Amino acid sequence: MRHIMNALDLSVEELDKLMALAKDMMAHPDKYAEICKGKKLATCFYEPSTRTRLSFEAAMLNLGGSVLGFSSADSSSAAKGESVADTIRVISSYADICAMRHPKEGAPLVASMHSSIPVINAGDGGHNHPTQTLTDLLTIKNLKGRLDHLKIGFCGDLKFGRTVHSLIGAMVRYPGIEFVLISPPELRIPDYLRKETLEEKNIPFQEVSDLDAVIGDLDILYMTRVQRERFFNEEDYIRLRDSFILDKAKMDLASKDMLVLHPLPRVNEIATEVDDDPRAVYFKQAEFGVYIRMALIVVLLELA
Numbered sequence: 001m002r003h004i005m006n007a008l009d010l011s012v013e014e015l016d017k018l019m020a021l022a023k024d025m026m027a028h029p030d031k032y033a034e035i036c037k038g039k040k041l042a043t044c045f046y047e048p049s050t051r052t053r054l055s056f057e058a059a060m061l062n063l064g065g066s067v068l069g070f071s072s073a074d075s076s077s078a079a080k081g082e083s084v085a086d087t088i089r090v091i092s093s094y095a096d097i098c099a100m101r102h103p104k105e106g107a108p109l110v111a112s113m114h115s116s117i118p119v120i121n122a123g124d125g126g127h128n129h130p131t132q133t134l135t136d137l138l139t140i141k142n143l144k145g146r147l148d149h150l151k152i153g154f155c156g157d158l159k160f161g162r163t164v165h166s167l168i169g170a171m172v173r174y175p176g177i178e179f180v181l182i183s184p185p186e187l188r189i190p191d192y193l194r195k196e197t198l199e200e201k202n203i204p205f206q207e208v209s210d211l212d213a214v215i216g217d218l219d220i221l222y223m224t225r226v227q228r229e230r231f232f233n234e235e236d237y238i239r240l241r242d243s244f245i246l247d248k249a250k251m252d253l254a255s256k257d258m259l260v261l262h263p264l265p266r267v268n269e270i271a272t273e274v275d276d277d278p279r280a281v282y283f284k285q286a287e288f289g290v291y292i293r294m295a296l297i298v299v300l301l302e303l304a
Helices: 012-027 051-062 084-094 107-113 130-144 162-171 191-199 211-217 234-244 282-300
Strands: 040-045 066-070 097-102 119-124 151-155 178-182 205-208 220-223 259-261
Touching (some): 040 051, 084 107, 097 107, 130 259, 151 211, 162 220, 259 282
Parallel strands (some): 040 066
């Protein structure tokens, strides 16, 4: 039995096989429509979620399985003080696999230590969100045809964005990767990520605060939200926020084959006028999330 707490739990070879399986599922959905018949997925979500929870549920239903679970801590026995360890012991009697989201870092890991079924970390605080990283990798691989020799720009909140941290950690395993880190000085990547992941591994990167100046050089632009609450004062936020809003004028500076990704939800960091641009693939990215979760469920249940 195996659990997935971090995208790095999977080797590059395992990732390649997982993405190949997801691609086959996209091409031949009927082939997998009954593969999880009789199997149950428990979605244990201690905090609200739209895309992640529903995509896990859609994934299991697409595979012919069924779903049970809860969508907030208030609707579970956690409201009565039940521990994560006790909850997963009970859930293990009801389901064959569990996807867990929790506001506390490490909670899904604790669950995995007391579980008799595979546990997938569906997001634990600001720590990890492995299936979002897998979704991002599948999106890039399918639409770019490769995961190597790419110049990737991350824009917005790079200090607190767990999706950014996870994807950087996953992408440095491929050759020829270069990063452009676009953010206000207040929201640059954490020192540990800069030192331990980028500098120690000699990964080329640059840190800038002007999206216009670098967008024309990028193969991928990964947008995130610049959050007002991360600033010490309103004046700094107002001064900087428009620099990190992607609009048609900025897209006109980009190459014709650059892709725009976003983990969603979007607030105002991408203008709606960009949605019709064929390079804007964030809604397609959400669709890919269902297929990579389908593949992960099948692999963890040892059905393929």
